[in-house]
Amino acid sequence: MRDTVSIVVPVYNAGRCIADTITSVLKQTHTDHELLLVDDGSTDNSRDIIAGFLSDNVKLLQNSGPKGVAGARNTGIDAASGRYIAFLDADDLWAEDKLRRQIEFMKKTDAAFSFTGYEFADENGTGLGKIVRVPRTISYREALRNTTIFTSTVMFDMEKLSKDEIHMPYVSSEDTATWWKVLKTGRVAYGLDENLTLYRRMGKQLSSNKLEAIKRIWNLYRNVEHLGLAHSCCCFCFWAVRAVARRV
Secondary structure (H helix, E strand, O other): OOOOEEEEEEEOOOOOOHHHHHHHHHOOOOOOEEEEEEEOOOOOOHHHHHHOOOOOOEEEEEOOOOOHHHHHHHHHHHHOOOOEEEEOOOOOEEOOOHHHHHHHHHHHHOOOEEEEEEEEEOOOOOEEEEEEOOOOEEOHHHHHHOOOOOHHHOEEEOOOOOHHHHOOOOOOOHHHHHHHHHHOOOOOEEEEEEEEEEEEOOOOOHHHHHHHHHHHHHHHHHHHOOOOHHHHHHHHHHHHHHHHHHHO
8 A cells, every 4th residue: 555644634714824734745755645624614715725725635625514623634534545644733834754754653663653743833833942852652541641642743554543443522622532542442652753843823822722721631531531530630730740841
């Protein structure tokens, strides 16, 4: 099977940044890929911008009504035809050799699930010098305490996984819930400790984001993973320390 990568990008009112994101994919040194942009009911000029990039390998998919980020990613997963599926958010950027380096790494480690390091960036896509290092491997138990797996760095080998396994649940922090779902089967996620992605933050209210993150992670522990109160508190403390460390 060819090393085709299906890249799933959920799009909702991303007109300010989607052209840069698409360009970062088109500049990849690994050129065997299909870019699946899933519009989830945008009301800005996102679709018009995407239309200028459409080709046999750049496709615009349209959800029938807004389904949220999980629904958009699931639409892309269902349409994917590549051996690998990678996720990229509409405001993030990849280094030119991201796909090549990650595929080489997955073949070397025989990984079904991999992720990479990344760097925080400003609204213009300029790196801020804060690079997040990642461990060599993460198990399910470790992932409960360490949510360092960033969506725009994740890649799955679909010769080793099924689409049902990576479909995202309709919950808050659907991406983290998906990583835990895959890891709970006994698989391990392999971390490539190289800075290959820019996590661009588009003028979001950071204080409210932090509060929402706390609510989301607690909901995952208690209502998705159904952890006991003591176990949830323990995991939350580890999560909080690591979340702060990633940003200082």
